[in-house]
């Protein structure tokens with residue numbers, strides 16, 4: 001892999017990392033290290049909120065039923081939880097509606113609208129969807145439903161113009177996730193305490209929906225994580241009776257915290273320490289998403305909304321079990337997928353009847369990562385098939401897919417990830433066309449972007465603490481990637497059945513000044529998935545390492561550790 005070190009602009013590492021993240025002015029630095037939602041007040045005042053809120057209050061007055069129409073992913077579920085909880089707190093009659101991924105697909109559908117109309121609804125508020133549903137908006141109108149759309153996706157295009165649905169009100173912003181848009185709608189109608197509490201759902205959604213964790217996104221996550229962690233600490237100091245009791249209204253009639261389900265989900269998943277972007281992205285998010293992938297996402301929403309500890313336990317277990325099944329299915333599909341791959345091809349278009357539509361995105365993602373090629377995985381159906389695509393830098397996959405709209409039913413997404421559906425009989429020709437078109441596209445080599453070079457003796461806890469100020473990490477603000485040149489390694493071995501590589505790094509050994517340091521101040525290094533390297537390296541060898549610097553707290557440890565991303569064996573640079 002090619003390495004690219006960001007141009008050195010400052011001798012101070014913190015300053016350099018800020019520059020790499022586009023943070024320059026004092027005001028931007030302040031907003032980065034002390035993110036506050038109130039710094040972005042104008043972004044929160046999305047046009048349409050006033051009109052929508054008026055209609056919501058009218059519905060409450062008239063006792064009309066409001067439907068919160070969500071989505072089956074973590075953002076859609078969190079957005080529905082925000083609005084459901086917010087609306088119930090002000091006395092609205094409200095029911096959630098989450099479409100079934102395979103039966104209904106993404107977004108509001110005519111079937112869904114008909115069904116909520118039949119249940120007696122007068123107002124439908126979409127969350128995390130609806131902005132591309134111009135036809136469905138017309139249908140809603142014909143049913144006499146007042147449709148309020150809240151969304152952060154892009155509207156559909158027709159004849160090179162954005163096609164805005166004809167709805168009662170539209171609250172649309174691309175600056176935040178769907179749950180955040182929902183929060184903006186409701187925050188002025190509800191008590192401050194509750195609006196603050198709901199920020200934990202906004203934080204989860206922002207991370208799971210892969211919004212950049214800079215600016216407003218960072219502020220939402222940072223404030224939301226505070227709420228999430230505060231509630232957790234409180235609950236952990238209580239016994240189970242108190243936990244059960246807190247679900248009952250307190251004597252003053254004031255609502256207690258409503259995140260019982262989250263707490264139990266977190267307990268169930270075995271997270272011990274505080275919740276950060278890692279725990280949300282890799283432990284909580286996948287569990288919330290699993291239901292929508294394999295069963296029905298309404299159970300994830302039920303967990304976030306329930307006040308019954310017994311029910312919460314049952315649902316948390318269901319989410320965890322479904323996630324295990326999802327993992328197994330993904331692994332199986334991955335093994336099958338790898339057998340279908342011809343490494344000579346520049347794009348991998350793979351398909352099977354055995355893959356559920358809920359996991360093809362994960363399969364495409366993993367293969368794309370492993371082979372560094374664009375990947376399209378298709379779940380083959382009787383008549384209609386669903387595809388999911390993941391791409392690499394330099395190849396705009398949605399553009400590539402849309403070139404074949406003549407044989408597609410629909411397609412949507414971004415340059416890096418997209419989804420589509422097509423008639424099963426068209427798969428072969430679709431595959432052939434993509435394999436041909438990709439041959440004429442210019443190639444970009446994969447580059448490992450490095451934040452800065454650090455010398456060996458800087459690798460200590462002080463540096464780790466400085467880097468921790470950059471948390472929460474995520475899109476736009478990834479964990480700093482550092483390079484240290486000419487380090488001597490020793491104690492090379494593999495762990496995890498030969499999958500991962502472990503070794504020790506002597507920080508003070510510089511190639512020229514052969515000052516050998518022994519075991520005691522050697523730093524542990526782990527390279528996940530690089531077990532094969534064990535045969536290429538030998539003790540005493542001098543290398544260049546690209547890595548994340550981390551504190552290893554595993555098994556009560558508290559040690560500096562390098563999480564190695566790449567190894568350079570020819571340290572001439």
Ligand SMILES: [Mn+2]
Nearest residue numbers: 075128178209
């Ligand atoms: Mn979303």
